[in-house]
Amino acid sequence: MKIEDFEFPNDLKYNDDYSWIRVVDEDNGIVSVGISDFGAKLVKQFVFIDLPEKGKRIKKGDTYVSLESIKWSGHLKSPVSGEIIDVNEELFDEPERINKEPYKSWIIKVKLDDKDELNDLMDSKQVVDWAKKKLKNQ
Numbered sequence: 001m002k003i004e005d006f007e008f009p010n011d012l013k014y015n016d017d018y019s020w021i022r023v024v025d026e027d028n029g030i031v032s033v034g035i036s037d038f039g040a041k042l043v044k045q046f047v048f049i050d051l052p053e054k055g056k057r058i059k060k061g062d063t064y065v066s067l068e069s070i071k072w073s074g075h076l077k078s079p080v081s082g083e084i085i086d087v088n089e090e091l092f093d094e095p096e097r098i099n100k101e102p103y104k105s106w107i108i109k110v111k112l113d114d115k116d117e118l119n120d121l122m123d124s125k126q127v128v129d130w131a132k133k134k135l136k137n138q
Contacts, residue, residue: 001124003131006038009103013121015079016130018042020103021121029115031080032106033064038131039076040102043069046095052108056084060117065107067095080117082110 001008008014013021018039022032040046050066058064064078086109091097098105112118122130 001128003128004135006036006041006131007103008036008038008124008127008131010124012103013079013118013123014127014130015077015121017077017079019076019079021079021118022106023118024109029082029112030085030109031112031118032109033079034106035067035076035098035102036127037102038127038134040099043067043072043099045069045099048073049091049095049098049107051087051089051092052084054084054087058082058084058110078110079121080110080112081114082112084108085111 001010011022014036018036020034020036024030024032046067046069048068052064058078058081060078060081062078063075066075067073088106091105091107
């Protein structure tokens with residue numbers, strides 16, 4: 001789905017902290033997590049990323065990544081709980097890849113503690129409605 005210049009692929013889930021979630025292995029409960037096109041374009045260009053450690057356990061709502069752009073710095077909350085089984089280390093040297101290809105630039109892969117947490121996330125229609133409200137309030 002699309003709103004203005006922002007893309008929200010239908011095969012992903014989203015949280016209200018600008019992250020997307022893609023199920024990469026449904027049987028084993030593995031997902032990749034990244035930053036949505038909406039979040040990436042609002043920030044313009046990332047210049048630094050502090051990646052988490054592989055093997056670390058995270059809980060839904062915990063910070064999973066810290067980022068900086070020229071005019072913004074902040075932390076994003078994890079949309080899921082589980083073990084970080086992989087980290088996209090290429091982003092450390094090229095955080096701007098998130099801005100260029102947000103849906104190819106996953107940040108972490110997580111083995112879920114509870115697959116049902118995915119039911120709490122927004123689908124593409126819900127996230128478009130959420131994004132419209134965000135844009136209206138800016």
